[in-house]
Amino acid sequence: MSDHNMQPMAGLGYAVTADGDPLVNQNPWQSLKSYTDARIALGRAGTSLPTQAHLQFQLAHAAARDAVLMPLDYRALANQLEHFELGVFHLKSQADSRSCYLQRPDLGRLLDETSRQHLVNHQHGYDIVLVVTEGLSSKAIIENVQKMLTELLPKITGLGLSVAPIALVEQGRVGVGDDVAQSLGAKMVAILVGERPGLSSPDSLGIYFTYQAYRGIEESKRNCLSNIRDAGMSVKDASHRLEYLISQANQRGYSGVALKDETQLSHATVGRNFLLPKAD
Numbered sequence: 001m002s003d004h005n006m007q008p009m010a011g012l013g014y015a016v017t018a019d020g021d022p023l024v025n026q027n028p029w030q031s032l033k034s035y036t037d038a039r040i041a042l043g044r045a046g047t048s049l050p051t052q053a054h055l056q057f058q059l060a061h062a063a064a065r066d067a068v069l070m071p072l073d074y075r076a077l078a079n080q081l082e083h084f085e086l087g088v089f090h091l092k093s094q095a096d097s098r099s100c101y102l103q104r105p106d107l108g109r110l111l112d113e114t115s116r117q118h119l120v121n122h123q124h125g126y127d128i129v130l131v132v133t134e135g136l137s138s139k140a141i142i143e144n145v146q147k148m149l150t151e152l153l154p155k156i157t158g159l160g161l162s163v164a165p166i167a168l169v170e171q172g173r174v175g176v177g178d179d180v181a182q183s184l185g186a187k188m189v190a191i192l193v194g195e196r197p198g199l200s201s202p203d204s205l206g207i208y209f210t211y212q213a214y215r216g217i218e219e220s221k222r223n224c225l226s227n228i229r230d231a232g233m234s235v236k237d238a239s240h241r242l243e244y245l246i247s248q249a250n251q252r253g254y255s256g257v258a259l260k261d262e263t264q265l266s267h268a269t270v271g272r273n274f275l276l277p278k279a280d
Helices: 030-035 051-069 074-084 098-103 113-120 138-158 176-184 235-252
Strands: 088-092 128-133 166-170 188-194 205-211 222-228
Touching (some): 051 138, 074 088, 138 188, 138 205, 176 188, 205 235
Antiparallel strands (some): 188 205, 205 222
């Protein structure tokens, strides 16, 4: 249809035909879009997605790919982490490139021999070591790690625990934290890792906490905090939850499914279920 046969729909910004029929049919779920970032109520143009919705999807997909593939400046990050005055271990996993990391998840879970021996030579009986690795989103590390550590470290030291130098691991997955803890002889480990990006969350940080970690430990012995970002769980709430898990694990001697998170979130609210009709 030629452009001269289309006119803007007043107040909505959508085009209409010369006969006044909308080219984009609105979805009846339109009002629910304010409750979620999920792609619902996109409407349709004929049998296809509207152009705007299609372009937004492509943009979100590109942002997710960039989060996975964008190189992390390890040197700059190490300099930022020095700000916390704990020292930094600059380590590497056995995945020697990004392509290897993506194709061989097993290699990302283990330190290379040089890094492992470096930690063994520095064993000191620390209570906890904090590990930072880009995982599947370098953007999550760039945007969230400094804020998270600023909020978290005073809470850990307030528990009277000794903290190892921060372990910065190139091309690491969650399991590499176990290797760090075992090699260093640390009682507990919390690894801050970039999570697999969704189409609305390319900057999501995850934290996995484990008591008495060792290489190959069962996943059921971890506690996980997920979706830490400005539009998800705040760093304040995440640090509050992690402080609780650390203190309880230190007292009880275990972590994982047996250790329940019983904290109250600072911003927790109970609202009306939007799927139910309003009361008269």
